[in-house]
Amino acid sequence: MREAEVKAVLIDPQNGAPVIILRDRHSSKVLPIWIGQAEAISIATVLQKQPFPRPLSHDLMKSLLDAAGAKLEKVVISDLKENTFYATIYLRTADGQVKEIDARPSDSVALALRTSSPIYISEEVFAQSAIDLPAEELDQSPLDEKQRFEEFVDKELNLSEFKRYID
Amino acid sequence: MREAEVKAVLIDPQNGAPVIILRDRHSSKVLPIWIGQAEAISIATVLQKQPFPRPLSHDLMKSLLDAAGAKLEKVVISDLKENTFYATIYLRTADGQVKEIDARPSDSVALALRTSSPIYISEEVFAQSAIDLPAEELDQSPLDEKQRFEEFVDKELNLSEFKRYID
Numbered sequence: 001m002r003e004a005e006v007k008a009v010l011i012d013p014q015n016g017a018p019v020i021i022l023r024d025r026h027s028s029k030v031l032p033i034w035i036g037q038a039e040a041i042s043i044a045t046v047l048q049k050q051p052f053p054r055p056l057s058h059d060l061m062k063s064l065l066d067a068a069g070a071k072l073e074k075v076v077i078s079d080l081k082e083n084t085f086y087a088t089i090y091l092r093t094a095d096g097q098v099k100e101i102d103a104r105p106s107d108s109v110a111l112a113l114r115t116s117s118p119i120y121i122s123e124e125v126f127a128q129s130a131i132d133l134p135a136e137e138l139d140q141s142p143l144d145e146k147q148r149f150e151e152f153v154d155k156e157l158n159l160s161e162f163k164r165y166i167d
Numbered sequence: 168m169r170e171a172e173v174k175a176v177l178i179d180p181q182n183g184a185p186v187i188i189l190r191d192r193h194s195s196k197v198l199p200i201w202i203g204q205a206e207a208i209s210i211a212t213v214l215q216k217q218p219f220p221r222p223l224s225h226d227l228m229k230s231l232l233d234a235a236g237a238k239l240e241k242v243v244i245s246d247l248k249e250n251t252f253y254a255t256i257y258l259r260t261a262d263g264q265v266k267e268i269d270a271r272p273s274d275s276v277a278l279a280l281r282t283s284s285p286i287y288i289s290e291e292v293f294a295q296s297a298i299d300l301p302a303e304e305l306d307q308s309p310l311d312e313k314q315r316f317e318e319f320v321d322k323e324l325n326l327s328e329f330k331r332y333i334d
Contacts, residue, residue: 038205039224054251057206057224060274061231067258067266068235084221091234094261099234103227 001076001120004031006109009044020109022077022121029130031077031121033085039106046113058110065115069094072117075108080125168243168287171198173276176211187276189244189288196297198244198288200252206273213280225277232282236261239284242275247292 004022007030012019018040022031035043042058045051055063065072071092079086087108089101112119121130171189174197179186185207189198202210209225212218222230232239238259246253254275256268279286288297 036205038203054253054271055269055274057228057274060256060268060270061224061228063268063270064228064237064256064258065231065235067268068232068237068260069262070231070235070237086221089227089231091231093235095236101227101230101234102222103230104221107222107224107227 001122002026002126004077004119004121006043006047006113006119009040009047020106022109022119023133024121024126024130028133029126030133031126031130033077033105035104035106039104039110042110043106043113046110058107058114061107061111062114065091072111072115073098074118074120075103075112076120076122077105077108077125078122080128085125085129168289169193169293171244171286171288173210173214173280173286176207176214187273189276189286190300191288191293191297195300196293197300198293198297200244200272202271202273206271206277209277210273210280213277225274225281228274228278229281232258239278239282240265241285241287242270242279243287243289244272244275244292245289247295252292252296 002024003026004024007021007023010019010021011017012034016037017034018037019032019034020040020043022033024030038057042056045056051059073090073092075090076088077085078088085105087103087105089103089108089111091099091101093099109119111117170192172192174188174190177186177188178184179201184201185204186199186201187207187210189200191197205224209223212223218226240257240259242257243255244252245255252272254270254272256270256275256278258266258268260266276286278284
C-alpha cells in the first residue's frame with residue numbers, strides 16, 4: 001500500500017466536476033479521483049482551514065464517531081471497477097474491534113482529513129491509475145513546485161481552470 | 168414536541184435551492200426548511216426508494232453507526248437563530264449512554280429516514296415557523312390531497328416548480 005496525501009482539489013472545466021489529487025508520499029506519482037461537488041467543498045474547507053458556521057455532513061460524521069467512542073484507523077482507496085474507485089474505512093470500535101466499511105473515496109478522504117487518519121492507496125489501484133508528476137518537481141522551491149504542478153494539471157489532466165492549490 | 172414526517176422535497180425556482188417540507192403528524196401544519204443540494208438528493212433517494220449504486224454520505228453515516236454499535240434514538244429540529252434552523256441528534260451508544268449532537272436539519276433528516284428514527288420539531292420552532300395547510304386537505308382522497316398540496320406549495324411557499332411529491 002502507498003500512503004497518500006491530498007495535494008489539491010481542482011475543477012474539471014469540461015463538466016465542472018471536482019477532482020482530488022492524491023499524492024504518493026514516497027514517489028512523484030499522483031492519483032486523480034473525480035468526486036461530487038458537496039464532497040469537494042467538504043474536503044476544501046479542511047485543507048483551507050475555513051470551517052463552515054454549521055457542521056457539514058463529514059463534520060457530523062466525526063461528531064457521531066466521537067460520541068460513539070469509535071476511531072478511524074485508516075482509509076484505503078482499495079479498488080477500481082468500471083471506472084469507479086472504491087474505498088474501505090477501517091474503524092476501531094469502543095470495544096477494540098476493527099471493522100471494514102465500504103465507502104466512496106470522497107467521503108473517506110473528507111473523514112480522514114478531519115480525524116487526522118492516514119490515507120492509503122492499494123498497490124493494485126496505484127499500478128492501474130497513478131500518473132507521474134515530472135521528476136524535477138520534487139527538487140523545486142515551493143513557488144516553482146506550484147508552477148510546475150499547475151503545468152502538470154494543465155497538460156496531464158487537461159484541467160485548465162485551476163481552482164485550488166494545496167502544497 | 169411535535170412528531171413530524173417528511174412530506175416532500177421541492178425546488179425553489181427563485182434560486183434553485185431545495186426545500187424539505189416537514190409535516191406535523193397531528194395537525195395540518197408544515198415546516199419548510201431550505202437545505203443543500205446534496206442533502207436534498209440524499210433525502211429524495213430514500214423517499215423514492217431508489218438507492219444509489221455507491222453509498223452516499225448518509226448511507227456511510229449509517230454504516231459507521233451500525234459498525235460502532237450506536238443507535239439513533241431521535242432527531243429534533245431544536246432551534247431557529249438568525250434564519251438558520253438547528254437540529255439535535257440523540258445517539259444511544261453501545262454502552263447505553265444517550266449523547267446529544269449538534270447537526271443541521273438536513274443531515275438529521277437524511278439520517279433519521281435511513282434509521283427509521285422519529286423526527287421531532289420543538290414547540291418553540293413550531294410556534295415560530297410552522298405554516299397552515301388548508302384544513303380541508305385532511306379529508307381529501309389521495310389525488311385531491313396531492314392537488315391541494317401542489318396549490319398550497321404554489322400559493323403559500325411560492326414554489327412554482329414542483330419537483331417531487333411524497334405522500
